[in-house]
Amino acid sequence: MKVFVTMKSEFTYENVCEPTSSPKYLAVISKFASYYKALLCLRHSIILEPRSLLPRILALRWSAFLGEWEMAEMALAFEKTKEGKAPQKEATDDYVASHLTVVKGLVKCYSISGSALLKMAHSVNADTRTTFLTFEAQSLANWMCSHIPKVPANFSLDNVEPLDTFNCIHRAVVKSESVVKNRIPGIHKESEPLHFMKVSSNAIDFLKACASYAESCELRREYCVELLNVGMVHDAAFHSQLGLWCALKIGALFRIQQFVNVNTLIRQCVVQVEFKNDLQSCLDIMRIMYLRKLLPKNASGHSKEKDDVFIGSLVDMELPMLVSFYSIFVGTSFGFFFSSLYLMS
Structure with missing residues (x-):
């Protein structure tokens, strides 16, 4: 939180430059794990580019990943101002809009109600569509559920049994890895070269690939530690x-x-x-x-x-x-x- 507050005064709108260049900055920032700079860039991007859904989705996801609730509240407040308004040309994709709704619901529940979060997670996991957005929503929901057993006793569960931490983080990693392998072909294959120039031909696709890779790295690290905790040393x-x-x-x-x-x-x-x-x-x-x-x-x-x-x-x-x-x-x-x-x- 201190890092985020300190950087807010240093990272202003001028640093983002013109709106069309923000995906490039965000991609490079996320690739090299400067997460707080990425959050601040997203903070400005959702104001500069309100019709673009991707920065709004990433702002919500990474606020939850980093536990930056000030940023999450700001992003949720911004989403509240957009409720009931007709979609713009850039936001006509029903799948993206529905994914944004799911992410909003997950972030709202994550710090308030474990029972509501578990119900949303069950609903998200029941989705059988094989799309990037479906897998990303399932990855986020399962990662959130993996942390429910670790929260304080006063966290509202309403007598709902939490899911197993290990199974949740395992499902989150599987879904995240599926997204990465399709967005960055060849990343797991020794015999296949990594054609990053093809991925970077479109700024938005490059941002999606880098954000997915950064997310998969964090999930894999958590998964390795969890495997070590349960004694599965070789898998870790x-x-x-x-x-x-x-x-x-x-x-x-x-x-x-x-x-x-x-x-x-x-x-x-x-x-x-x-x-x-x-x-x-x-x-x-x-x-x-x-x-x-x-x-x-x-x-x-x-x-x-x-x-x-x-x-x-x-x-x-x-x-x-x-x-x-x-x-x-x-x-x-x-x-x-x-x-x-x-x-x-």
């Missing part, structure tokens, strides 16, 4: 490795750090020998990520340490470690370079 390791693989393919440093941390946590906590043997590899990746930042640099931007000395320390590394090193320093640079070019387009 599998999902954390898959998360790291996707992060390396995307080339976003924060996501690489996120899943390296999860991998390290799993290997630090368990007693199985095969996992303990991999612990050093995780620590080596973390050491590589931070070593380059700590080395002094000369005026040209290169490290003062000789390249052969630095590369010499990598000779004994296994191939996966070298691939990780390349992805961290080359893939991530490409990600930021691509994003910079996209913003300037």
Whole structure:
């Protein structure tokens, strides 16, 4: 909350620039996990582009994900002013409009009534349509229900039995991953290249893809921890490795750090020998990520340490470690370079 309040004075309408460029900023922000900047950009976007439903949906979803209820109340108040008004040309899609209604209902119930939230979740899960919006609504509803058993005792449940946390977060991850695999083809396949330029050909589609990827990363991280809590260590390791693989393919440093941390946590906590043997590899990746930042640099931007000395320390590394090193320093640079070019387009 303090971060959000502090940034409100620094991130003004002028930072959003013209309304048509806001999806580009939002996409890049969400990809590299600057969530509070994304929220503030959404705050302005729903005012600058009231006929566009996507920013309004994302503002509600991410306010709930981050627990930023000030932003959620503002977004809900904005939606209240739009109730009863005829849809504009950009908002004629019945599926999008109905999805917005579902998200509004979920966010309203999330902090007030567990029984109402559970009833909405059952209704959302009963929807058999295989659309992006259906899966996204089911992912959000199940994620919210997974947190009901963890809320204070005074939370209103009206004697309704909460759903199992593990099953809810599992369903949320499955639905979220289905969306990501279809919006970013090839992200899970080693033999298939990731054609990010095709995804980015349309600003709105690029925003949807990046928002879905960011959401899936957060859900996968929670799922890994929950798997570890219930003793499903091998499944936790599998999902954390898959998360790291996707992060390396995307080339976003924060996501690489996120899943390296999860991998390290799993290997630090368990007693199985095969996992303990991999612990050093995780620590080596973390050491590589931070070593380059700590080395002094000369005026040209290169490290003062000789390249052969630095590369010499990598000779004994296994191939996966070298691939990780390349992805961290080359893939991530490409990600930021691509994003910079996209913003300037």
